[in-house]
Amino acid sequence: MGILDETFRVAWGDLVYMKGNMIEVLLSSLVGPLLYLLAFGFGVGGNMEDPAAYVKYIIPGIIALTTLSATFSTVSMKILVQRLFYMSFDELLLCPIHISAIILGKLVQGVARALISCTILLVVGWLLSPQVVISPWIFVLIIVASMMFSLLGLLAGMLTNKTQTLTLFSSIVIIPMTFLCGTLFDSSTLPDGISFIIYCLPLTHVSNLMRGLMLPEYSIGLDSIVIVAIYVAVLFSICYYMIKNNKC
Amino acid sequence: MTDDIIIRGKGITKKFGDFTAVDNIDVEVRRGEIFGFLGPNGAGKTTTIRIMTTLIPPTSGEIEIEGHTVKGLDDPVKEKVGIIQQHIALDNDVSVRENIRYHAILHRIPRKEAKERMDRLINMMGLEPYLDRMAINLSGGWKRRVAIVNALIHDPSILVMDEPTAGLDTQSRHMLWKLIRELNSHGTTVFVTTHYMDEAEELCDRIAIIDHGKIIAQGTPEELCRELGSFAVEYVTEGSDKQYRYFHERSEALQFRDSLPEGAQVTTRNTNLEDVFLELTGRENTQAVQEVEYRI
Ligand SMILES: Nc1ncnc2c1ncn2[C@@H]1O[C@H](COP(=O)(O)OP(=O)(O)OP(=O)(O)O)[C@@H](O)[C@H]1O
Numbered sequence: 001m002g003i004l005d006e007t008f009r010v011a012w013g014d015l016v017y018m019k020g021n022m023i024e025v026l027l028s029s030l031v032g033p034l035l036y037l038l039a040f041g042f043g044v045g046g047n048m049e050d051p052a053a054y055v056k057y058i059i060p061g062i063i064a065l066t067t068l069s070a071t072f073s074t075v076s077m078k079i080l081v082q083r084l085f086y087m088s089f090d091e092l093l094l095c096p097i098h099i100s101a102i103i104l105g106k107l108v109q110g111v112a113r114a115l116i117s118c119t120i121l122l123v124v125g126w127l128l129s130p131q132v133v134i135s136p137w138i139f140v141l142i143i144v145a146s147m148m149f150s151l152l153g154l155l156a157g158m159l160t161n162k163t164q165t166l167t168l169f170s171s172i173v174i175i176p177m178t179f180l181c182g183t184l185f186d187s188s189t190l191p192d193g194i195s196f197i198i199y200c201l202p203l204t205h206v207s208n209l210m211r212g213l214m215l216p217e218y219s220i221g222l223d224s225i226v227i228v229a230i231y232v233a234v235l236f237s238i239c240y241y242m243i244k245n246n247k248c
Numbered sequence: 249m250t251d252d253i254i255i256r257g258k259g260i261t262k263k264f265g266d267f268t269a270v271d272n273i274d275v276e277v278r279r280g281e282i283f284g285f286l287g288p289n290g291a292g293k294t295t296t297i298r299i300m301t302t303l304i305p306p307t308s309g310e311i312e313i314e315g316h317t318v319k320g321l322d323d324p325v326k327e328k329v330g331i332i333q334q335h336i337a338l339d340n341d342v343s344v345r346e347n348i349r350y351h352a353i354l355h356r357i358p359r360k361e362a363k364e365r366m367d368r369l370i371n372m373m374g375l376e377p378y379l380d381r382m383a384i385n386l387s388g389g390w391k392r393r394v395a396i397v398n399a400l401i402h403d404p405s406i407l408v409m410d411e412p413t414a415g416l417d418t419q420s421r422h423m424l425w426k427l428i429r430e431l432n433s434h435g436t437t438v439f440v441t442t443h444y445m446d447e448a449e450e451l452c453d454r455i456a457i458i459d460h461g462k463i464i465a466q467g468t469p470e471e472l473c474r475e476l477g478s479f480a481v482e483y484v485t486e487g488s489d490k491q492y493r494y495f496h497e498r499s500e501a502l503q504f505r506d507s508l509p510e511g512a513q514v515t516t517r518n519t520n521l522e523d524v525f526l527e528l529t530g531r532e533n534t535q536a537v538q539e540v541e542y543r544i
């Protein structure tokens with residue numbers, strides 16, 4: 001299909017970079033999640049009544065947060081640099097390529113990073129806690145979630161004109177989201193107002209769905225599926241609008 | 249004959265807020281010609297090119313390429329156009345070879361054909377020794393050569409170049425002229441901006457001069473020189489800066505030369521494009537020169 005073919009053509013540039021810098025890619029997307037596993041699973045969890053249960057609880061959460069941490073900052077920074085410093089984003093726009101293919105192509109590196117690091121974390125998680133269920137749906141969720149956060153990164157990279165703004169956005173939105181969205185602890189115990197905000201954030205639902213898929217005692221919420229789908233559709237539309245109208 | 253016009257811009261206007269960068273210009277580029285687009289810094293050349301290549305939308309007006317109104321970013325007619333932007337645009341964190349291959353891939357060139365074209369262009373630009381270097385480690389001129397290969401990789405029938413020779417050494421500049429002429433002799437239409445008037449005079453079949461967003465003159469270099477007066481007298485009298493007068497007839501020029509006071513340094517020569525450009529867009533120190541004259 002035309003769009004799919006073009007998508008991989010667009011993605012080629014970023015993938016060839018990944019291929020040449022695999023160690024950096026792995027370090028940047030794996031060290032954080034592994035540290036969370038160590039600090040929370042063993043540090044915090046170690047003082048709990050049932051440390052093994054807590055480790056099992058946070059494994060899906062950490063995989064969920066990896067779909068965010070492995071994608072957003074790399075994608076947004078790459079777009080910003082290609083737009084403002086390398087000016088190679090214009091070169092892409094100069095080729096007659098469908099706008100959807102430009103968007104999807106720019107997400108591929110985020111999805112690839114998330115797939116690689118989440119797979120490694122799944123293996124680690126399964127070794128630590130063999131009760132977790134591993135199914136193909138997990139990979140579907142990883143792909144959809146990492147597309148969603150890469151779209152957010154693409155949008156941020158197109159909207160900002162300073163690396164500082166991106167860093168600021170990261171520290172006041174992305175990092176708190178990483179911790180608070182039901183990844184490492186149950187966010188429903190937070191005060192009402194805050195827990196509503198948390199409910200509206202996309203990572204909460206990725207985290208819920210991941211837990212529903214991996215742990216038999218949790219169920220899959222239909223609301224989470226709908227909310228993630230809405231996020232993907234809305235973010236994609238905004239990106240499409242921005243590129244179509246030369247707003248980047 | 250309309251078929252002869254390969255690029256037609258109709259009433260192109262671009263406003264940035266209150267500021268009008270391009271002011272209702274009409275351009276017509278004929279098939280197979282080298283068209284020079286000249287103008288001082290900030291005249292609106294790059295803005296016009298970015299509109300022509302759909303990178304920014306015009307406030308009003310439209311562009312036709314090969315008789316087809318360009319509709320937007322993903323318009324297939326763009327496949328016919330190769331562009332060298334004013335700012336060198338390479339992915340700095342991958343190698344030169346990968347930069348070039350990426351363009352071949354984006355343009356859907358089949359593998360084998362891409363390899364042949366890459367080899368030919370790389371050879372022509374002398375880029376072999378640099379292929380495995382990161383693009384960021386190349387000097388400006390060598391980066392520009394890579395940009396040239398990128399723009400030519402899909403064999404465009406129209407080549408749009410925004411100051412392609414800026415920052416090139418003399419050898420590279422000559423090489424690029426030669427390349428442009430060669431492509432042109434094989435039918436490629438060229439739209440080029442430059443600040444080097446000698447280059448424009450030598451290379452371009454027709455020229456448009458733009459200033460403050462408006463086209464103020466258009467024609468062949470000879471026509472433009474003839475309009476101003478083909479004979480130039482350049483003179484310095486005591487206490488003043490260099491001054492210029494232009495005449496349509498040689499005899500008038502010689503007469504004027506002889507009327508100048510004793511001791512003036514005078515050169516009589518043919519008018520060139522630089523004269524035309526400076527007369528039309530204003531010699532930088534005109535004001536100051538006049539003030540000096542009045543005081544004397
Ligand atoms: N995005 C923008 N926002 C506001 N003003 C702009 C923008 N882009 C260009 N301009 C203004 O439009 C005018 C024309 O700029 P342009 O880059 O087209 O000039 P140019 O003829 O290419 O000049 P140069 O020879 O220096 O490259 C300039 O005054 C510039 O400041």
Ligand SMILES: [Mg+2]
Pocket residue numbers: 293294295334410
């Ligand atoms: Mg310019």
